[in-house]
Amino acid sequence: MSPDLSRKRRRSISVRAKMLVVLVPLLLLIGVLLAYATEQAGRIHRDLARLTEEEHEAEQTQSLLVELRGAEAWAKRSIGSEPRAAIQDDLQQHLSLARQVLTDLHHPEEDDPSDPGHEQREHELRDSLLETLDRISQRVGDVADWSVFATDLGDARRRVEVLATETRHEATRVASHLDASVQRLVDMLFLLAAAGIATLVSMSWMFRRVVMHPLLTIEAATQSLGRVTPAMDSTAVPERPAARVPILSRDEFGQLAATFNDMAERIDSDRRELEQRVEQRTREVIRTARLAELGTLAAGIAHEINNPLASIAAGIEGLQRDLDGSASESSKEFLELVLEETNRARDIATRLLRLGRHDTLRREPVFLAHEVHDVAKMVGHLAKQRRVEVVVDVDEDLPPLTSDPGEWRQVLFNLLRNAIDATPEGTQVLVSAALENGRVVVRVRDHGPGFDDDDLDRVFEPFFTKKAPNQGTGLGLAIVDRIVREFGGEVDARNCATGGELRVSVPVPE
Known part of the structure; x- marks a missing residue:
């Protein structure tokens, strides 16, 4: 008390x-x-x-x-x-x-x-x-x-x-x-x-x-509290609960009214939290269903077009070898452009296959600090091209995670590549990993413009992107979301002081 x-x-x-x-x-x-x-x-x-x-x-x-x-x-x-x-x-x-x-x-x-x-x-x-x-x-x-x-x-x-x-x-x-x-x-x-x-x-x-009078007031408030209909739209949740009892005295009924108001406040808070969870889970179910449908469709399409694209790429490479030295500069540039776009199409097809595949993950110890350093080196060339510095700040004593190392590298690669693309020249991308409340938390922060409030819940949807045409497919973060959920973790996007932040949280195995 x-x-x-x-x-x-x-x-x-x-x-x-x-x-x-x-x-x-x-x-x-x-x-x-x-x-x-x-x-x-x-x-x-x-x-x-x-x-x-x-x-x-x-x-x-x-x-x-x-x-x-x-x-x-x-x-x-x-x-x-x-x-x-x-x-x-x-x-x-x-x-x-x-x-x-x-x-x-x-x-x-x-x-x-x-x-x-x-x-x-x-x-x-x-x-x-x-x-x-x-x-x-x-x-x-x-x-x-x-x-x-x-x-x-x-x-x-x-x-x-x-x-x-x-x-x-x-x-x-x-x-x-x-x-x-x-x-x-x-x-x-x-x-x-x-x-x-x-x-x-x-x-x-x-x-x-x-x-x-106090009893009738409490009864009316109780009935009003029972008539509150939870709204599925979080914007329709009232700022304050509808049921409140005015505290008119300092006697036992005044204390009862105060206790009732506290209870109503907790119920209203729990109700709003439940509505938000239901809304979030509903969006997740819808997104999962869309991912499954898109993944199945995309995997089928990617499987059908991947082989022709491979043949086209092989043919173009053969033409380049045959015409080496005899082709004009414009022909060489044209073949290079065709080969580049063909490889880009193959990359998209590979991503689509990855999105729709549900292979059984390998389960082995993963030392996340080591994986972060390796992936930071992998994107080092891209960061230099963009004149962006990748700063690594990880706890070297993180407990090992039981999961698939390749999947983790894919997650880290997609997160860092997305941050590098959003960060202007001459700034930094910070990747950190630490143990927080029994969970391993990975944060990737950029110095970009951040996320629009309306886009925070959509950034993990397939094909959602704010990049210029021909600069992104909108599949990278969708793949991250699916892999992290297979790990039993959570991923979310938020804004921070420097720009945008992508946060991955997974439980530490017992």
Whole structure:
């Protein structure tokens, strides 16, 4: 992993972190709202208990008022008359029921949810009333005139009426507080619902933006990558791949997009390389087929015309001997021209035979450095005529190649002759041989104009030549290409700083 990629990954923000950035505040808000709603629910529960207690106390207070009013009424009726037993029994019954109500109002075994001040006043009033009722009950049989109790009972009744009024006010206050608590709880529930909806919407938006959008983009790019149709014409290959994923984030999907783009780049590069190889192999197949067809045709033609040409050459040489000394200068020049052109025709026929022949090559050790020096000497006379210097720069320790020495001399001769023909006077032709990556590479460089870009793939086709008429047949490099391929090697043409370069590469035998 490169340092730049490592730093990018350290600075990246993960999908989980992005989700947490959005969800944590919302979850905290929901938590606060839930806590507040729970508190409001507790308040409602307490208010309900207080309201129930106050309503119960209000009922008890009303019952107490009924009994006290009854007792007060009997006490007032006894004023100015003799007490009767029925009145005494009825008065005692009212006092007993009032005492029972006061006892029910007091429940120390239970927690009273009422307001502490209100509860304190209830206790004080209860104790005072119980004391008053007990005193009256004890003196009912001893006092002849019960009118003395009317004042105490009236005072007790008024205090109970005050308590009843306060109890109603307390119940009203508790009910109002309960309504407010319920309203706050409803508000909290609405806020919780809104927060829940906001959370769902945020999660949906975040999921779509952070997860679905990158995935859909990668899916579209993948489909686009799969729809790319390889073009057989290398000029139609796009400069950049068609499928690319925009890197919109630094999270895992951003890294996935970068990885996808790298993969698409490699696929596109491999595709273009494959197209070029297919195109190259197609041209080679076409060229091989043409070579085979031309070679077969040329070999047949050359075989048929070689013998007549040999007879013509022999006849001309005989005429030259017979007319030696007696022929005019013009006749001699004419015979020399005919003989030269006849030999040229025989040379072309020989080349055609060589192109179409598929003899089994000899397999013996070939020391390429030695062959290069020998062929350089062979073309030395031609180089001197053209005033061109042949410079040899070979590694003398090259490993031997298992092939046909004669074929190698033919290859080197054709390469050097082609370079000498292309090199202007007063310049050099450089032939070099070296070991490169397990292959022996031979380079022949000239100081000519080089190759046109459109001709680089055609220079090895039969009969292709840029030389002037009657100065080349276009068969030399075609023969080189066929021989080198029989060796399992490759030959190509390219331009260099000085001019043109022909390069032969063959594997070193194991």
